[in-house]
Amino acid sequence: MSNKVRYKSKTTRRKRYNSRKYRQYGGTIHLNNANIPLCIYAHSDVFDVLSIQFDYLTKLFNNTSQKIYLFSNRKYDRHTDLKYETILYNDDTVYTKRLKSCIEKVKEDYLIIIHEKNILLKYSDDFINKLVNIMQTNKIDSIDLKSRRACLSDVTVTDTIKLSNLKNMDFTFNLQPRLWKRTSAIELFSSVEAKTYRNSEDNEMQSAIKKNQSTYGLCSDTSIITTLGFDVIPEFIYMPITNYDKFIINPIEKIDKLIDDEYKNVYNKYIKKSISLSI
Numbered sequence: 001m002s003n004k005v006r007y008k009s010k011t012t013r014r015k016r017y018n019s020r021k022y023r024q025y026g027g028t029i030h031l032n033n034a035n036i037p038l039c040i041y042a043h044s045d046v047f048d049v050l051s052i053q054f055d056y057l058t059k060l061f062n063n064t065s066q067k068i069y070l071f072s073n074r075k076y077d078r079h080t081d082l083k084y085e086t087i088l089y090n091d092d093t094v095y096t097k098r099l100k101s102c103i104e105k106v107k108e109d110y111l112i113i114i115h116e117k118n119i120l121l122k123y124s125d126d127f128i129n130k131l132v133n134i135m136q137t138n139k140i141d142s143i144d145l146k147s148r149r150a151c152l153s154d155v156t157v158t159d160t161i162k163l164s165n166l167k168n169m170d171f172t173f174n175l176q177p178r179l180w181k182r183t184s185a186i187e188l189f190s191s192v193e194a195k196t197y198r199n200s201e202d203n204e205m206q207s208a209i210k211k212n213q214s215t216y217g218l219c220s221d222t223s224i225i226t227t228l229g230f231d232v233i234p235e236f237i238y239m240p241i242t243n244y245d246k247f248i249i250n251p252i253e254k255i256d257k258l259i260d261d262e263y264k265n266v267y268n269k270y271i272k273k274s275i276s277l278s279i
Contacts, residue, residue: 036128036179037067037108040084041099042116043091044074049242050116051078052270058082060123069111071102095197100189106182110135112145113185114177117242121262127235130157131179141184142209144217145238146176147231151219161233164219173209174201176230177238184213226259227251239263247271 038057042050050070057068058081068084070076073091087105089098103111110132114120131143134155143163152169154162166172175197192208209215223231228240229252239259241248249271251263 035065035067035108036125036132037069037106037111038120038123039069039071039102039106039111039113040116041071041102041113042076043072046116046242047076047078048274050076052241052266053116053119054078054080054082056119056121060120066123066125067108069102069106071098073098094194095200096189096192096195100186103180103182103185103189109182110180111182111185112177112179114238115175118177118238118240119266120236120238121258122234122237124235127158128179131163134163135179135181139214140216141181141188141213142215143179144174144176144215145179145232145236146174147218147220147223147233149219149221149223149231154219155216157218160222161218161220161235163216166215166217167210171201171206172215173205177236188213224256224259225252225254227255227263229254239266241266241271247274 040050040053040057042053054076061068061082068082070084070086071089072086073089075086075088087102089101093101099113103113112128134140134157135143138155140163144166147161148164151162151164153165156162188205188209191212192204195202195205218233218236220231220233223233224237226232226237226239227248228243232238237258239262241263248263249267251260255263
């Protein structure tokens with residue numbers, strides 16, 4: 001038997017093993033068959049928040065080859081075991097220009113943009129790869145990774161998750177984590193006037209994405225309520241820890257128990273200390 005045949009046989013066995021493990025652990029194993037990079041947008045003013053994100057990412061992606069980019073105005077110098085690549089933006093430019101300049105330096109065709117304040121708790125690369133396949137088949141430019149419970153029109157992803165067309169919604173573009181076709185992100189941020197973080201969800205941006213792009217959002221009846229009251233899915237759980245530049249002290253009462261327990265951990269380990277230092 002040739003080496004080539006033996007290699008194929010090992011690969012097949014490994015894929016079958018990974019598939020079993022993926023089902024066993026509810027979609028948390030990292031198969032890395034199409035590594036979609038996570039792009040963490042941050043600024044040196046909020047590196048205290050970024051440190052929390054990086055601690056969680058280090059645990060989440062330990063012993064994986066997950067690609068991570070940090071979009072920032074300067075390098076983050078706190079020691080971390082997390083493997084990532086920094087892409088610097090010009091601090092004299094505004095938010096959308098910063099994003100565009102960083103995205104242009106990303107090599108991969110698809111990417112996820114997530115801000116440092118949205119702490120990633122669970123990530124299924126198999127699920128994200130499936131979304132990318134659907135994007136390619138249906139010519140979708142971006143997918144909002146926040147979930148909804150009502151679908152306007154849908155594309156089936158799994159038995160419990162669909163994609164809802166956002167074209168007819170009042171609020172089509174938002175700053176929640178979003179899966180992008182790289183060229184589509186560049187086109188959108190090039191088509192509007194330069195915007196700050198605060199006005200990047202204005203009417204001009206909503207109009208630009210509705211008129212020129214195909215954009216969808218996740219839709220599921222089995223989603224999880226997170227700290228600010230909106231839904232996330234089990235395959236991509238993130239937890240906002242700030243709101244209007246301040247740490248969230250009292251999350252809403254009806255959040256999911258998983259989120260509630262994890263937020264208490266974050267509060268006791270990081271936020272309480274930060275608050276006491278600022279007094």
